[in-house]
Amino acid sequence: MHEDAIIKLEDVSTVYEGESRPAIKDINLDVKRNELVYVVGPNASGKTTLLENINGLLPPFRGKVSVFGLDVQSNGRKIRCQIGYVPQDFMVKPGEPYTSLDVVLMGLYGQIGFLHQPEEKDKKNAIEAMKLIGIEELAGRPVGKLSGGQQQKVMLARALAKNPKILLLDEPFSNLDPDSRGQIPSLITKLHKEKDLTTLIVTHDIHHMLDSCNRVVVVSDGRIMFDGTPEKALPLVENHPHTTSLEATHR
Amino acid sequence: MIWLEFAIMQRALIACLLAGFLMGLIGVFVVRMRLSAIGYSMSHGAFAGAALGVATATNPLATGLLFASATAFLIGPIADKARLHADTITSIVFPLNMALAFVFLTLAPEVGLSSQVANVLWGSIISMTNSDLVYLVTLFAATLAIVYFVWKELFAIMFNRKLAEADGINTKPFIYLIIFLAGVVVTFSLKLVGGLLIYALLFNPASTVLQFSENMRKVIVYSPLVGMTTTVSGLVVSLFLDLPVGSCIVIVSTIVFAVALLLSPKRRRKEENDK
Numbered sequence: 001m002h003e004d005a006i007i008k009l010e011d012v013s014t015v016y017e018g019e020s021r022p023a024i025k026d027i028n029l030d031v032k033r034n035e036l037v038y039v040v041g042p043n044a045s046g047k048t049t050l051l052e053n054i055n056g057l058l059p060p061f062r063g064k065v066s067v068f069g070l071d072v073q074s075n076g077r078k079i080r081c082q083i084g085y086v087p088q089d090f091m092v093k094p095g096e097p098y099t100s101l102d103v104v105l106m107g108l109y110g111q112i113g114f115l116h117q118p119e120e121k122d123k124k125n126a127i128e129a130m131k132l133i134g135i136e137e138l139a140g141r142p143v144g145k146l147s148g149g150q151q152q153k154v155m156l157a158r159a160l161a162k163n164p165k166i167l168l169l170d171e172p173f174s175n176l177d178p179d180s181r182g183q184i185p186s187l188i189t190k191l192h193k194e195k196d197l198t199t200l201i202v203t204h205d206i207h208h209m210l211d212s213c214n215r216v217v218v219v220s221d222g223r224i225m226f227d228g229t230p231e232k233a234l235p236l237v238e239n240h241p242h243t244t245s246l247e248a249t250h251r
Numbered sequence: 252m253i254w255l256e257f258a259i260m261q262r263a264l265i266a267c268l269l270a271g272f273l274m275g276l277i278g279v280f281v282v283r284m285r286l287s288a289i290g291y292s293m294s295h296g297a298f299a300g301a302a303l304g305v306a307t308a309t310n311p312l313a314t315g316l317l318f319a320s321a322t323a324f325l326i327g328p329i330a331d332k333a334r335l336h337a338d339t340i341t342s343i344v345f346p347l348n349m350a351l352a353f354v355f356l357t358l359a360p361e362v363g364l365s366s367q368v369a370n371v372l373w374g375s376i377i378s379m380t381n382s383d384l385v386y387l388v389t390l391f392a393a394t395l396a397i398v399y400f401v402w403k404e405l406f407a408i409m410f411n412r413k414l415a416e417a418d419g420i421n422t423k424p425f426i427y428l429i430i431f432l433a434g435v436v437v438t439f440s441l442k443l444v445g446g447l448l449i450y451a452l453l454f455n456p457a458s459t460v461l462q463f464s465e466n467m468r469k470v471i472v473y474s475p476l477v478g479m480t481t482t483v484s485g486l487v488v489s490l491f492l493d494l495p496v497g498s499c500i501v502i503v504s505t506i507v508f509a510v511a512l513l514l515s516p517k518r519r520r521k522e523e524n525d526k
Contacts, residue, residue: 057416081419090414095517097467098410106407110419115400142465162418 006166006198007031007054012063014049022061023049024222036192036199036212038230041219047202048088050219051168054200055083067166081110084159088170088202092151096144100154103143104130107158129161130154132187148175156184160191167192167199174204185212262384263376263443263496267482269387270440271452273394275478277436278457279471280429283409288341289326290433291450295348296322297438298446301371302355311371312386315441319434322348327427352446374445374497376486386439394432398471401425406467443482445497455504456481462515481507 009029015022024046031037039047052058053065056076065072067079084107092098105118105126112118130136133153138146143154152175159167169188173181189212192199201213216233218226226236281290300318304311326340356368370378398405404425407415412422437449444452456478457470464470485500492499512518 055417057413077419077421080417083417085414085417087414087417090411094520095465096410097461097465097470099466102406102467103410106410106414107418109403109407109415112403114404117403144465 004032005030006033006068007200008064008066009050009053010064010066012053012060012065014046014053014058015061016049022222024053024219027053027063027224029217029224029227031198031200033198034192034196035215036189037201037215037217038213039200039202039217039219040204040233041225045219046222047219048170049222051085051170051200051202054166055080055085055168077110081162082165084162084164084167086152086155086159086169086172089174090151090155091148092144092146094144096142098143099140100130100135100143100146101126101139103154104139104158104161107161111162125163126157126161129157132160132191133157133184149177149180152176153180153184156188163195165198167197167201169199169201171202171204188212259377259379260490262379262381263486264483265384266376266379266387266443267486267500268479269384269391270436270443271456271478271480271482272475273387273391273436273478274440274449274452274482275456275475276394276398276471277429277433278453278455278478279460279474280405280409281433281453282457282461284412284426284429286426286430286433287454288338289323289430290437290453292326292341292345292348293319293322293430293434294437294450294453295345295352295446297434297441297449298371299348299352299355300438301441301446302352302359302368305368305371306355306358312383312438312442315438316435318348319438320431323427323430323434327430331423369495370442370445372445372447373495374441374443374448374500376443376489376496378442383439383442390435390439394436397428397432401428405429409467443496444500445495448497448501451501452478452482452504455501455508459504459508459511462511462517477507478504 007029009027012027013022013025027050039050041047049058053060054067054072056065056072056079059073068082070079072079105123108118108122108125112122127136127139130139133156135150135153135157138150138154143151146154152172156172159169173185176184188199188201191197213230216226216228216230217224218233218236226233281287297315297319300315301311303318304314322344325344356371359368369375404415404420407418407420408422408425415422433453437453440452441449457474459477460470460474464473481504482500485503486496488494488503489496489499
């Protein structure tokens with residue numbers, strides 16, 4: 001393994017239970033420390049599967065996934081404590097008995113460890129992460145009563161509260177209002193640089209790419225079709241019929 | 252009250268308070284972790300086990316615990332290994348447990364609705380012994396200690412199991428722990444409420460409180476209180492009307508849930524949103 005590669009996928013194929021067609025096929029991918037990678041591609045192309053293979057939520061059918069040089073299948077819990085993850089389209093139902101602060105603080109529970117209780121410093125970290133995203137005033141509000149965009153910010157704060165080494169963000173900007181859509185990606189880019197993070201962002205919003213990232217991976221039909229600079233990726237992505245139509249829908 | 256002068260009534264009252272508390276507490280985890288089908292199946296596992304105890308003249312508590320644990324083991328780890336959905340395995344295990352229960356009750360020395368058989372079916376305050384109370388008090392202390400120490404993990408899993416996993420919590424052992432605890436609590440409460448009805452007490456208090464509260468910490472406090480109130484009210488009703496205590500407890504707890512549903516601000520909001 002390259003000494004800087006913090007995430008490594010070797011010949012990874014993943015098949016969902018009850019399906020015969022693999023969601024991703026023979027994926028090989030190295031992500032170096034402090035890289036910011038955008039993963040783009042049409043719906044059901046395997047982007048989410050790729051992220052969930054990296055954090056070990058989904059075991060590969062074939063191949064090997066390593067993070068920090070450790071096999072994800074046998075060190076999943078330890079690795080996930082260092083990964084901030086925002087799942088795709090996560091919405092909390094109205095009436096759920098959890099406040100926003102509860103949800104953000106929960107992101108730290110794996111790190112706090114078994115039989116240990118959250119301390120004041122953990123609560124401070126959670127509040128700090130909420131301040132960073134600009135939602136500290138929502139701390140005491142039931143999370144199910146928040147708008148889709150606010151809930152997405154809560155999930156981002158949750159991912160950041162644990163001071164992760166890796167950020168895996170699956171469509172993290174899809175529900176944000178236009179103002180936040182301008183601010184939050186810039187904030188993520190800033191944090192990525194300041195905190196020496198390794199970041200993978202799944203997105204349809206390809207126009208953030210040129211400003212912020214140094215690498216784009218295009219996934220289609222479960223395979224990596226392109227892996228390179230955003231300048232080279234942009235024409236390819238923009239001309240892809242699925243991506244263009246999806247981007248129009250998101251706007 | 253004159254009833255309290257009698258040891259039987261005192262034991263029944265204490266048993267109602269303890270069982271109501273425990274069922275209300277564990278019920279929150281069972282409902283929020285969507286383990287209702289499992290809880291239902293395991294209640295009847297405890298029922299089949301208790302029936303075996305009656306048939307073989309051994310301690311129904313021990314055999315009930317054995318069956319509830321076996322059911323928990325079948326539904327939890329074995330279903331996971333066999334890659335069977337919990338609903339599938341529950342659909343198999345629930346009727347099997349009921350069939351076994353009725354076979355065992357038919358084989359009981361005094362066939363028909365002998366007092367012991369009736370106790371297993373409908374519950375009885377007379378059958379509560381001092382040993383049963385000691386078991387319930389021990390279970391009460393152990394359950395409180397367990398919930399205190401693993402509250403953080405249970406809290407996260409109740410919110411979303413996948414997110415809890417993503418944050419580095421190994422969720423499976425905690426789910427199995429709740430399944431096992433539910434089995435033990437059901438078994439030790441079986442004598443009071445009866446095997447056919449006990450599962451209602453696992454779901455009704457938690458479902459009642461969840462209609463109102465938007466704070467999980469309050470849910471975990473109020474659900475045991477509702478559990479205790481309904482079991483004691485059911486006991487009083489059964490004494491006044493001379494009806495089986497288990498039936499009265501379940502009817503009271505169902506009425507409380509129905510009233511909660513009618514008054515539920517969450518339900519009203521959902522209806523308004525749907526319009």
